[in-house]
Amino acid sequence: MLATQALSATLPVSASARLTTALFAGVFGVALLYFAAFAHSDALHNGTHDTRHAIVAPCH
Amino acid sequence: MLTRVILAALVAGLLAGAFATAAQSVRVIPLIHQAETYENAVPHADAGHSEDEQAWAPRDGWQRTFFTLLSNLVVGVAFSLILTAVILLLNQPMSLQHGLAWGAAGFAVFVLAPNFGLPPELPGMAAGDLVARQIWWVATVTLTAGGLLIFAFRRSIVWMLAGAALVIAPHVYGAPQPASHESPVPANLAAEFVIATVVTSALFWLVLGGLLGHFLSRAIREEEAAAQDG
Numbered sequence: 461m462l463a464t465q466a467l468s469a470t471l472p473v474s475a476s477a478r479l480t481t482a483l484f485a486g487v488f489g490v491a492l493l494y495f496a497a498f499a500h501s502d503a504l505h506n507g508t509h510d511t512r513h514a515i516v517a518p519c520h
Numbered sequence: 521m522l523t524r525v526i527l528a529a530l531v532a533g534l535l536a537g538a539f540a541t542a543a544q545s546v547r548v549i550p551l552i553h554q555a556e557t558y559e560n561a562v563p564h565a566d567a568g569h570s571e572d573e574q575a576w577a578p579r580d581g582w583q584r585t586f587f588t589l590l591s592n593l594v595v596g597v598a599f600s601l602i603l604t605a606v607i608l609l610l611n612q613p614m615s616l617q618h619g620l621a622w623g624a625a626g627f628a629v630f631v632l633a634p635n636f637g638l639p640p641e642l643p644g645m646a647a648g649d650l651v652a653r654q655i656w657w658v659a660t661v662t663l664t665a666g667g668l669l670i671f672a673f674r675r676s677i678v679w680m681l682a683g684a685a686l687v688i689a690p691h692v693y694g695a696p697q698p699a700s701h702e703s704p705v706p707a708n709l710a711a712e713f714v715i716a717t718v719v720t721s722a723l724f725w726l727v728l729g730g731l732l733g734h735f736l737s738r739a740i741r742e743e744e745a746a747a748q749d750g
Contacts, residue, residue: 473522473747481522482608485529489601496594498654502575509577509643510584511591514540514548516631516640516717518653 522608524742528735529604530597536728537596541589543723547716549588552643555705555713559644562704596724599626600732606665607736610673614740619733620726625668627725631718633664633687637695640717644705648696660690 670683
């Protein structure tokens, strides 16, 4: 039991704080991924071009 | 809002994005530049390409490298936040080892599954309609993630069959393909690019998972201490 606690941790905080943070992280993360890897704006496409190819997202 | 948890995800994502830039510079980026010499040698080989005269593009050299670093940092943070969201939603324990397992799952979901239908693509290679491929990519990633989560958390045979169906469904439906695979890019470059991107992405996901495990478990302990104090 002690060994498990030393190796891993789960959040002791309230479910609402945990779920609010999950929602924020999820929405923020998906939005960033959209702009970096999916947005069709030419300038965004050209700036992120090599990254899109490298992470094997559909590029053009 | 658990600020320490978000900060931990940001730090892990930024470090993993910086690592990705270094890792890509070994094989992935040189292969992209090499493919572009073939792409540019054939006029209009890539009709869907949106690099027209007016659009801004970083100049080759340090400017292009800088913007690739910037995009890799954004992508690193994006993947880090998405993993963090799922870990929080399912209230999962966190440690370096757990993080590595989440990183491996991220690699399977975001790299292996979409690559099975849409192989890594070099500039100038033939490909199906962009929007159709993007929709297929997002659908495949979502269904594979759902299927793997079912495998991980549900042990009954019915649930596991449902999980397998989710993982297989996008490949039975099939990824959008080009009318013709003819391309000015030599086949050996494309083959090298597949290996280079898969190896580089695997390293990126393991580094991201490990860093996220380390920083998240620390942040969680700090949140715990703060909750007990207050």
